[in-house]
Amino acid sequence: MSVAATSHGARSVDARHGTDELAHKRIVVGYGFWVFLLSDFIMFAGFFAAYAVLKDATAGGPGARELFDIGNVAVETLCLLLSSFTCGMAALAVSVRSRIWTQVWLLATGLLGLAFFALEMREFHELIEAGNGPQRSAFLSAFFTLVGCHGAHIAVGGLWLGTMMAQFWFKGFNETLIRRFLCFSLFWHALDIVWVAIFTIVYLMGAAG
Amino acid sequence: MSAEKETEWQGQLAPGDELPEDSGLSAGVRGYVIGLVVSLLLTAASFLVLHDTFLWKPGIPVALGVLAVAQMGIHLVFFLHLNTGPDNTNNILALAFGVLIVAIVVSGSLWIMSHLNHNMMLMERVMDLHQQR
Incomplete structure (x- = not known):
């Protein structure tokens, strides 16, 4: 992508990103990652479709209404929503190149994500201990696939977040890292959007019967 | 140009x-x-x-x-x-296409599977009749 991007049409966008060449690359990278996220949504759509089809196939076992603890889900939702907010605060800290505040907000994001992940793993553990693991019924297979896939995304996002914190700390704010962080924040916000669909369709509609 | x-x-x-x-x-x-x-x-x-x-x-x-x-x-x-600004058009169009595919996957699966379930139920009933005979 070494197309000569010279100073034609210097708009407000350029003013915020230094040279034109870098603004150009930032847009290409962000757009490419956005397309990846949309394909991730399509993968989740497949799991949602499987869950919706199989949610009554309980094989005589317990259904959504008996299994899920809505209080736990409310806390998980709050953790993820707040971590989306702190991720936004970290993006603002990066935009003003504040090293300390970037670390503080990223740490808050990571801890909230970790709390979410721990609560989810505890829920899975309790379900499996009670004999309601993924092998119990088609409904539970679909549930563990859908919610577990989201949890795996959160775990990967957490590793990415830790890497970004270390890189920002030791390498400072260079254009490559800032681009990488743009992708991370897109990823993290997108996971929160998927969680909105999960807590509505799996947990709340499940409890509503 | x-x-x-x-x-x-x-x-x-x-x-x-x-x-x-x-x-x-x-x-x-x-x-x-x-x-x-x-x-x-x-x-x-x-x-x-x-x-x-x-x-x-x-x-x-x-x-x-x-x-x-x-x-x-x-x-x-x-x-x-x-x-909806003009500088966001590409992102919105990609999102619209993603939403279209998601809608087709989810609603299409539900539609097909509910029809299959419906047909299977009829089959079961037919098979029951066979067994009663």
Whole structure:
């Protein structure tokens, strides 16, 4: 992508990103990652479709209404929503190149994500201990696939977040890292959007019967 | 010609970029705070709808669906900074295509599987008749 991007049409966008060449690359990278996220949504759509089809196939076992603890889900939702907010605060800290505040907000994001992940793993553990693991019924297979896939995304996002914190700390704010962080924040916000669909369709509609 | 093209290209925004009119830290913070507060209200409404009795029972899933779609919209606008401006057209078009595929996958699966279930039920009934004979 070494197309000569010279100073034609210097708009407000350029003013915020230094040279034109870098603004150009930032847009290409962000757009490419956005397309990846949309394909991730399509993968989740497949799991949602499987869950919706199989949610009554309980094989005589317990259904959504008996299994899920809505209080736990409310806390998980709050953790993820707040971590989306702190991720936004970290993006603002990066935009003003504040090293300390970037670390503080990223740490808050990571801890909230970790709390979410721990609560989810505890829920899975309790379900499996009670004999309601993924092998119990088609409904539970679909549930563990859908919610577990989201949890795996959160775990990967957490590793990415830790890497970004270390890189920002030791390498400072260079254009490559800032681009990488743009992708991370897109990823993290997108996971929160998927969680909105999960807590509505799996947990709340499940409890509503 | 190429100059025009580059001008157009320069006017694009990456998804998630802060919007030009939101420049400044306080405006940025305000956007995220609005997003957080509205999301919290919508989430609280979702959980309340479940427990309260003021909604007609079969209407609850519809209300939950509406609240979820509203919250996803809030996330897209205030956290991912998508808007309808000309510099966001590519991002919106990609999103629209993604939503189309998601809708086809989910509604198509449900439609086909419910028809299959319906047909299978008839088959079972037919087989029962065979066995009774």
